[in-house]
Amino acid sequence: MAPNPAHTALWPAPHASEAVDATVHVPGSKSVTNRALVLAALASEPGWLRRPLRSRDTLLMAEALRAMGVEIEETVSSSSTGGAGNPDLTGEAWRVLPDGLRGPATVDVGNAGTVMRFLPPLAALADGPVRFDGDPRSYERPLHGVIDALRVLGARIDDDGRGALPLTVHGGGALDGGPVEIDASSSSQFVSALLLSGPRFNQGVEVRHIGSSLPSLPHIRMTVDMLRAVGAQVDTPESGGEPNVWRVTPGALLGRDLTIEPDLSNAQPFLAAALVTGGRVLIPDWPARTTQPGDRLREIFTEMGGSCELTDYGLVFTGSGSIHGIDVDLGDVGELTPGIAAVAALADSPSTLRGVSHLRLHETDRLAALTKEINELGGDVTETADGLHIRPRRLHGGIFHTYDDHRMATAGAIIGLAVEGVQIENVATTAKTMPDFPELWTGMLGA
Ligand SMILES: O=C(O)C1=C[C@@H](OP(=O)(O)O)[C@@H](O)[C@H](O)C1
Numbered sequence: 531m532a533p534n535p536a537h538t539a540l541w542p543a544p545h546a547s548e549a550v551d552a553t554v555h556v557p558g559s560k561s562v563t564n565r566a567l568v569l570a571a572l573a574s575e576p577g578w579l580r581r582p583l584r585s586r587d588t589l590l591m592a593e594a595l596r597a598m599g600v601e602i603e604e605t606v607s608s609s610s611t612g613g614a615g616n617p618d619l620t621g622e623a624w625r626v627l628p629d630g631l632r633g634p635a636t637v638d639v640g641n642a643g644t645v646m647r648f649l650p651p652l653a654a655l656a657d658g659p660v661r662f663d664g665d666p667r668s669y670e671r672p673l674h675g676v677i678d679a680l681r682v683l684g685a686r687i688d689d690d691g692r693g694a695l696p697l698t699v700h701g702g703g704a705l706d707g708g709p710v711e712i713d714a715s716s717s718s719q720f721v722s723a724l725l726l727s728g729p730r731f732n733q734g735v736e737v738r739h740i741g742s743s744l745p746s747l748p749h750i751r752m753t754v755d756m757l758r759a760v761g762a763q764v765d766t767p768e769s770g771g772e773p774n775v776w777r778v779t780p781g782a783l784l785g786r787d788l789t790i791e792p793d794l795s796n797a798q799p800f801l802a803a804a805l806v807t808g809g810r811v812l813i814p815d816w817p818a819r820t821t822q823p824g825d826r827l828r829e830i831f832t833e834m835g836g837s838c839e840l841t842d843y844g845l846v847f848t849g850s851g852s853i854h855g856i857d858v859d860l861g862d863v864g865e866l867t868p869g870i871a872a873v874a875a876l877a878d879s880p881s882t883l884r885g886v887s888h889l890r891l892h893e894t895d896r897l898a899a900l901t902k903e904i905n906e907l908g909g910d911v912t913e914t915a916d917g918l919h920i921r922p923r924r925l926h927g928g929i930f931h932t933y934d935d936h937r938m939a940t941a942g943a944i945i946g947l948a949v950e951g952v953q954i955e956n957v958a959t960t961a962k963t964m965p966d967f968p969e970l971w972t973g974m975l976g977a
């Protein structure tokens with residue numbers, strides 16, 4: 531098969547000749563949008579998502595739910611809330627009209643972890659078979675925690691025995707549910723997946739994580755918070771329960787009118803631009819309280835040399851002109867690693883990024899990809915057992931390959947700000963979570 535020209539195309543990453551000074555409206559959160567869609571599909575009444583993220587991952591989620599009988603109307607609304615009164619922030623809204631979940635259906639998960647993990651439990655509630663397939667990389671990403679757990683909870687699943695896609699969930703219209711043990715050390719999404727559909731299982735669900743470590747805890751908190759907001763009763767380790775055990779009581783879910791927060795992980799390259807150029811970037815609508823892991827950037831990028839101020843209007847992040855290395859455990863916030871690695875490669879001292887061995891099973895093997903691509907620009911990065919060691923060196927231009935990974939593309943763009951002649955292969959891969967990235971990036975630079 532001939533390579534897709536979009537995948538081999540090279541995008542000259544803009545070089546910043548001066549400090550950036552920009553306001554960037556970052557689109558909605560992928561993780562919040564896809565949880566909101568799942569919960570709205572499981573609710574007993576219609577719900578609204580306002581300012582949802584429209585990207586490959588969220589459109590795949592919406593299409594999959596539609597294939598199972600959920601109606602999702604896309605409208606342009608003039609009454610969206612939020613945005614501190616900014617009329618730009620009214621706009622798109624999705625109305626979700628849940629119905630009995632139907633099979634037969636076919637779901638394309640693309641390479642969306644949230645789709646491949648969150649939907650098999652929901653498919654077990656459908657009244658017929660639901661076939662799941664996706665991009666070649668989706669066959670390599672771990673799914674055993676969801677498949678094995680669903681079987682214990684009463685589901686019938688046909689797969690090829692590898693604990694991965696492709697597979698068919700033979701929905702029986704209902705699922706027993708109950709207690710289940712899983713090893714979620716390769717992805718927190720196993721836990722989130724079982725909890726999200728848990729209220730609709732006959733006995734609810736009790737998920738006990740028995741693995742060595744558990745990545746991305748804020749994303750599990752996001753799941754719990756959003757479940758509670760639609761009326762689910764959830765007991766967690768933080769609410770006085772046993773460590774590593776989450777319990778969801780069976781019950782109906784409410785329809786909700788939810789305005790989606792900006793995606794703080796997608797705000798990362800723009801904040802990084804302020805840090806790298808010694809400039810200033812305002813991200814409107816940065817939430818005062820959030821479970822999004824990107825909120826940790828306020829602390830991490832401050833330690834790396836910037837400063838920030840959270841106002842009623844948003845987050846103002848200012849670079850000082852210096853970038854410092856950092857020694858940090860990113861286990862809770864793994865999806866921030868590529869952007870932090872890019873900044874660390876431009877710093878004035880070495881960095882050690884730890885706690886992220888599970889990134890080897892993300893969109894690509896991110897530890898290998900970051901090491902190879904930064905080193906090919908003249909960098910000095912070594913992989914450790916659970917992360918990266920980055921010794922800054924003077925970098926030069928060249929091709930930055932992206933391996934169909936949106937966060938590799940944005941990491942390369944960050945480096946391109948400081949290093950002339952960086953070309954990003956397949957910048958279109960940012961469409962997974964931020965289709966407008968190239969325009970937002972050049973807009974930030976005033977081009
Ligand atoms: O639940 C979620 O929305 C996510 C959880 C995390 O997954 P892992 O725990 O697999 O890293 C994160 O990396 C991913 O981008 C989104």
Ligand SMILES: C=C(OP(=O)(O)O)C(=O)O
Pocket residue numbers: 641642643644865892893937963
């Ligand atoms: C790991 C990521 O995505 P996914 O939801 O596909 O796991 C990510 O967006 O960094």
